[in-house]
Amino acid sequence: MKMLSQAGTGISGLTRPCVAIYRTQILPWSETFVRDQARALTRWRPVLIGERTVGQLPLDGMAVRALHDGPPTFFQRLIGMGARYVERPVPGMMKLARAVDPVPGTCPFRL
Numbered sequence: 001m002k003m004l005s006q007a008g009t010g011i012s013g014l015t016r017p018c019v020a021i022y023r024t025q026i027l028p029w030s031e032t033f034v035r036d037q038a039r040a041l042t043r044w045r046p047v048l049i050g051e052r053t054v055g056q057l058p059l060d061g062m063a064v065r066a067l068h069d070g071p072p073t074f075f076q077r078l079i080g081m082g083a084r085y086v087e088r089p090v091p092g093m094m095k096l097a098r099a100v101d102p103v104p105g106t107c108p109f110r111l
Contacts, residue, residue, distance in 0.1 A: 016045040020102035024080070026050040026066055027057045035059065047100045051080060051090055065100055067092050 021038055023031065026048050035057055038046035048059070052068040067090070068076060083090045089097075 016043060017103045018047055018101055019044040020047050020049050020097055020100050022097075023048065023050045025052055025054045026064055027059065028054055029056045032057060035062070038062065047102070049093075049097055049100055051076075051093065065096055067096060 047063040049065045053066045
C-alpha cells in the first residue's frame with residue numbers, strides 16, 4: 001500500500017471531518033477539476049484514495065492513499081476488471097478506505 005502524506009495538514013486540518021475522494025487512478029492530467037475541487041474544500045479534510053497513483057498531476061500538500069504506484073501489471077488489471085464486473089472493490093481497497101476513516105455518507109460537492 002502506497003501512502004503519501006504531504007505537508008500542510010496542520011492541527012486545524014486534523015480537526016475537520018475527513019472526506020475520501022475515490023478515483024481508480026490518482027490523478028491523470030484530465031482530472032484537474034477533481035484536484036481543484038478537493039483543494040477548495042474548507043470544512044472538510046479531503047483524502048484522495050484509489051487503486052494507483054499515476055504521477056501526472058501535481059498534488060502538493062494533498063493527502064493521498066493508494067494501493068499501488070505507477071501503471072498496472074497484467075495481473076492487477078485482471079483483478080480490477082474482475083472486481084468491477086462483479087461490482088466489488090478490489091482486494092485491499094476497503095481496508096485502505098477504513099484506515100482513512102471518512103465520515104460515512106458524505107458528499108460535500110456534486111460532480
